[in-house]
Amino acid sequence: MMPFWALIADSFREALDRKIFWVMLCISILVAAAMFCVSFEGTADGSIEELNVFFGAYRVRLSEAAPGTVIPRETIIGGVVYLVMDHVLGGIGILLALIATGSFFPSFLERGAIDLALSKSLSRPLLFLAKYLGSMAFVLVQATVFVGLTFLVVGFRWGMWMPGYLLVIPLMVLLFSYLYCVSAWVAVRTRSTLAAVLVSLGAWVVFVGLQGLGDVFELMPQWKENRTLYTVARVAGWVVPKTQDITYFAGRWSGAPAPADVMPKTRVPTPADRELIDKAGEVDRQRFEQRALPSIGSSLLFEAVVVAAAMWTFSRRDY
Amino acid sequence: MVAITEMTNWAVDLIDVRKTYDRKVQALRGVNIQVGRGEIFGLLGPNGAGKSTLVKIMMTVVRPDHAFGTILGRPLGNRRKLQRIGYLPEGHRFPGYLTGMQLLHYYGALVKVPRTRREANAESLLERVGMTRWADARIDKYSKGMLQRLGIAQALLNDPELVVLDEPTDGLDPLARRETRELLLELKHRGTTVFLNSHLLSELEMVCDRVAILIDGLVARQGTLSELTEHTVEYRIAFSGSVTALQAQLQALGVSIEGGHLSLPGGDMERVNRVIDLLRERGITIESVQPHRFSLEDVLVETLGAQGRAASPGP
Ligand SMILES: Nc1ncnc2c1ncn2[C@@H]1O[C@H](COP(=O)(O)OP(=O)(O)OP(=O)(O)O)[C@@H](O)[C@H]1O
Ligand SMILES: [Mg+2]
Numbered sequence: 001m002m003p004f005w006a007l008i009a010d011s012f013r014e015a016l017d018r019k020i021f022w023v024m025l026c027i028s029i030l031v032a033a034a035m036f037c038v039s040f041e042g043t044a045d046g047s048i049e050e051l052n053v054f055f056g057a058y059r060v061r062l063s064e065a066a067p068g069t070v071i072p073r074e075t076i077i078g079g080v081v082y083l084v085m086d087h088v089l090g091g092i093g094i095l096l097a098l099i100a101t102g103s104f105f106p107s108f109l110e111r112g113a114i115d116l117a118l119s120k121s122l123s124r125p126l127l128f129l130a131k132y133l134g135s136m137a138f139v140l141v142q143a144t145v146f147v148g149l150t151f152l153v154v155g156f157r158w159g160m161w162m163p164g165y166l167l168v169i170p171l172m173v174l175l176f177s178y179l180y181c182v183s184a185w186v187a188v189r190t191r192s193t194l195a196a197v198l199v200s201l202g203a204w205v206v207f208v209g210l211q212g213l214g215d216v217f218e219l220m221p222q223w224k225e226n227r228t229l230y231t232v233a234r235v236a237g238w239v240v241p242k243t244q245d246i247t248y249f250a251g252r253w254s255g256a257p258a259p260a261d262v263m264p265k266t267r268v269p270t271p272a273d274r275e276l277i278d279k280a281g282e283v284d285r286q287r288f289e290q291r292a293l294p295s296i297g298s299s300l301l302f303e304a305v306v307v308a309a310a311m312w313t314f315s316r317r318d319y
Numbered sequence: 320m321v322a323i324t325e326m327t328n329w330a331v332d333l334i335d336v337r338k339t340y341d342r343k344v345q346a347l348r349g350v351n352i353q354v355g356r357g358e359i360f361g362l363l364g365p366n367g368a369g370k371s372t373l374v375k376i377m378m379t380v381v382r383p384d385h386a387f388g389t390i391l392g393r394p395l396g397n398r399r400k401l402q403r404i405g406y407l408p409e410g411h412r413f414p415g416y417l418t419g420m421q422l423l424h425y426y427g428a429l430v431k432v433p434r435t436r437r438e439a440n441a442e443s444l445l446e447r448v449g450m451t452r453w454a455d456a457r458i459d460k461y462s463k464g465m466l467q468r469l470g471i472a473q474a475l476l477n478d479p480e481l482v483v484l485d486e487p488t489d490g491l492d493p494l495a496r497r498e499t500r501e502l503l504l505e506l507k508h509r510g511t512t513v514f515l516n517s518h519l520l521s522e523l524e525m526v527c528d529r530v531a532i533l534i535d536g537l538v539a540r541q542g543t544l545s546e547l548t549e550h551t552v553e554y555r556i557a558f559s560g561s562v563t564a565l566q567a568q569l570q571a572l573g574v575s576i577e578g579g580h581l582s583l584p585g586g587d588m589e590r591v592n593r594v595i596d597l598l599r600e601r602g603i604t605i606e607s608v609q610p611h612r613f614s615l616e617d618v619l620v621e622t623l624g625a626q627g628r629a630a631s632p633g634p
Contacts, residue, residue, distance in 0.1 A: 006428030010414070017416035107414075115408035116473075119378035120429035121398050318340065318381040 003122045004130045011104065011134025015141070020100040024093070024142050031088055032149035036157055040076065077160045081150070082251050085168055089146055090175060090247040095201070097142060097176055098183060101135045102197035105187035114319045124315040132184055132307065136173055139180075143172040165254035171246050174296070178241035179204050181303045185310035188317070207240045241299035245291070252288045330356045330481050330512035331377065333395075334387040338372055338536075346372040347383070348536040354529070359503055359513040361523035363619060364533035370516045371409050373533070374485050377514075378406050391480055402430045405479035407470045409486050409516070415459030419450055419469050422458060423476055430477045437476065444472040447502065449495075463490040471499065481512045488519055500526050520615040530615065532622050539622045547618050552586040553611045556594065560603035568597060582611075 015021050041050040051060040108114060108131055117127060147169050155161045183200035190196070214237040217223050217230050224230050331354035338347040346369040354360040362370050375381035379396050386395055393400040413422055420441060427437040445451045448468040453461065461469065467490045474482055488496045496519075503513055503526050517523050523530060524544065531541040540547055557580040562569065566576070574581050574594055583591055591608065598605060613621075 002431050003429045006425055010417075010425055013416055013421075014414065110412060112408060112410045112412035113414070115375070115378070115380045115411065116406065116426060117429065118380045119401060119404075119406050119408075120426070121402045121431055122429065123398060316382065318375075 003120060004126065007117075007122070007127070007130035008134045008137060011131065012137055014104065014107075015100075015138040018100060020096065021138070021142075024096050024100070025145060027088075027092075027096075028142070028146040028149055031084065031146070032153050035080070035084070035150060035153045039157060074160065077154065077158050078162075081154060081162070081165065081254065084150060085165075085250055085254070086247045089143070089168070089172055090250070093142065093146065093172070094176055094179065094204075097139045098179055098200050098204075099197055101138055101180060102183055102187070102200065103193040104135045104138075105131065105184050106191050106193045106196060109187065109191045109319065111319070118319060125311045128184075128188075128311045128314045132180075135180060135184075136177060139176045140169070140173050143169045147172075162254055167253045168250045171250045171253075174299075175243060175246040178207070178243055178246075178299055178303055181306040181310070185306050185313070188310045188314045204243065207243050210236045210240045211242060211244050213237055238298060239302060241302050242295040243299075245295045245299075249288065249292055249295075252285060328356065329389070330354050330358075331360070331390050331514060332388045333373070333377070335385060336373065336376060336383055336388070337385040338369070338376060338381065338383050346536055347376075350533070350536070350538055352531055352538060352541065354512060354514055356512055357507065357510050358528040359507050359515065359526050361515045361517060361527035361530040362533055363517060363520060363523060363530060363615065365619075365623065368533045369536045370533055371485055374406075374483055374514070374516060375408075377483060378404070378408075380408075402477060403480045405474035405477060405482040407474040407482075407484045407487055409489070411466070411470050413458050413466065413469070415457065417458055418455050419445065419458060419461075419472075420454040422469065423473055426473050427476045432477050436478075440476050440478065441472075444475055448472045449498070464492060464495060467491055468495065471502070475506075479511065481514065482506060483514045485516045486518065487515065488517065488522060496522065520619060524615050532619055534623060534626055539626065540618070544615070548613050548615070552613065554583045554586075554591050555607075555609045555611050556581045556583070556591070556598070557606040557609075558598060558603050559606060560601070562598070562601075562603065565597060565601060569594065572597075586610075 037054050039052045039055075041052055052058075053060070108117070118124065122130065147166060151162070151165050154165070179200050182203040183196040186199045187193070187196040210233075213233040217233055331352065333350060333352045336347050336350040336352075339345050350369070350373060352362070352373070362373065364370055372381060376383045376386060377390060377395070379401065383395075388395050390397070391400045391403060417425060423441040423444070424434075424437055427441070432440070441454075442451075445454050448471055450465065450468050450472065453465060458466070458469070467487070471484070471487060474484060488499055491499060500522065503515070506513055515523065515527065527544060529541070529543050530547060532539045532547075559579070562576060562581070569576065569581065572583075572590060572594060573585075574583050581594065583594065595605060595608070
């Protein structure tokens with residue numbers, strides 16, 4: 001175990017040495033600070049009346065902006081959390097992480113650098129795995145800082161504690177790993193940072209496209225007539241990692257409502273409404289929970305195949 | 320049974336090692352090399368002969384196409400034994416974000432040296448290679464020679480039974496070279512086997528017990544230093560006077576005349592005395608008779624010549 005941990009610790013030190021690591025930390029702090037500058041003032045029944053930006057510098061009265069609307073507190077806070085999570089963390093965050101970690105394998109495999117690692121007591125597959133997990137540690141730290149800070153802001157400043165939101169940390173690491181396996185595989189084959197970054201970003205686009213392809217077919221009944229094409233689209237959508245599902249799950253499990261639920265409502269929900277909403281929410285949750293296992297399972301299968309291919313290449317190459 | 324006991328007597332026993340890169344470059348074409356325990360073994364050869372390839376195969380960095388043999392009594396590539404070997408790769412590149420001390424800890428941990436021993440060894444080795452002052456400086460601030468010193472310390476951190484050094488004196492100043500030689504001899508006295516690749520032939524001569532000459536992926540010569548240099552002894556006779564009248568007779572004896580001296584290849588004393596008699600009969604003054612031992616460099620050049628090949632870099 002000692003060599004394994006030594007490699008992971010080394011990846012960590014390498015990460016700390018990269019500027020982009022600190023840039024990402026700064027972004028996290030800035031986002032949390034920006035969220036801290038906003039507060040919501042509401043009525044006793046829990047709906048929000050006023051948005052207060054920069055400690056009173058700007059006030060937006062929601063009742064004036066959109067007369068007659070009532071926005072439940074959880075809805076708007078949940079919505080903000082959802083957007084931050086989906087776009088900042090799941091979008092820019094993952095993008096920066098792929099760029100930052102893209103050079104980890106190439107620099108590890110550089111001529112003259114890899115010789116010593118290969119001649120020590122770890123077998124090549126284990127060596128690969130340690131380095132792979134080491135890169136993941138980079139993302140784990142970043143996601144923990146981001147989610148931790150925003151969790152505290154939402155809790156202390158906005159008065160809403162969402163323990164489920166902490167689940168976003170492992171989910172983001174998972175999302176990153178779906179894409180990073182491609183980066184590692186390309187790096188092992190080419191030893192090029194540029195190739196690793198570009199191909200993994202390209203793969204992300206392709207994954208997203210293939211996941212949406214099936215839905216496009218559903219919308220276009222005339223396309224569905226070509227059964228072969230339809231089957232290919234469906235299978236492709238099933239094979240690739242379900243990157244799109246991750247933010248979905250993150251939103252559901254964290255207790256934040258989906259964007260559709262952020263729609264303002266024209267009246268205060270009655271107890272009967274509440275019951276209906278809760279029931280719909282329950283059905284929705286069950287659907288997602290049923291989908292979680294196949295989605296994550298098939299994605300991990302894809303990742304395992306790519307990692308195995310990379311390990312195989314790494315084990316057989318001369319350096 | 321005999322084979323097994325014999326096998327374990329060698330620290331390194333390589334049989335028929337072959338390697339072709341990318342299906343084109345034949346780097347090794349059936350190399351056999353034996354290194355006794357506790358000796359300093361030198362591998363020499365022109366650029367591109369395959370020296371580093373052989374070392375990398377020993378250290379599992381490169382996979383051979385074909386190879387038999389043992390290292391420290393275990394089959395080639397045995398991970399457990401790799402922990403007992405120290406290695407300094409050619410043109411090594413260390414992570415610049417570590418300090419010298421951190422680097423030693425890192426590589427020590429990769430071969431499972433316990434922390435307390437790592438600490439003690441790192442300290443004494445840094446001292447030994449004169450790097451104590453730089454132990455806590457980042458490696459990207461090191462000069463080439465400092466990197467090499469650190470590399471040597473790194474190779475010795477696990478108290479290895481066998482040390483494999485690829486061009487250990489590369490980038491070192493003359494003083495550091497001498498210190499390295501002393502270090503190698505010290506290792507030898509402690510019973511450590513040293514396997515050395517070097518271009519600097521005179522350096523090999525000073526410390527090696529045995530050498531092998533690798534040319535174009537084949538071992539051209541292998542043996543103790545005296546075995547390799549003995550049979551190529553020549554005698555040089557310096558004289559004053561004219562030998563033109565004796566030219567035919569001298570040439571019949573295999574003597575070549577070069578300016579003010581005659582040279583007689585081989586170690587045949589009888590012949591040397593006959594030549595001296597000839598010269599004395601003519602009243603020629605003999606100023607000196609000197610045995611000239613061939614250096615390793617001469618042996619290498621001669622071997623390359625015998626292979627019908629100039630001492631130029633390989634393809
Ligand atoms: N990774 C590699 N891929 C392809 N060819 C290689 C590789 N490494 C070495 N070679 C080739 O194998 C041959 C032997 O190279 P090697 O590095 O073993 O020589 P060397 O004896 O160590 O040379 P030098 O004295 O210059 O260090 C050379 O022709 C070289 O071009
Ligand atoms: Mg070499």
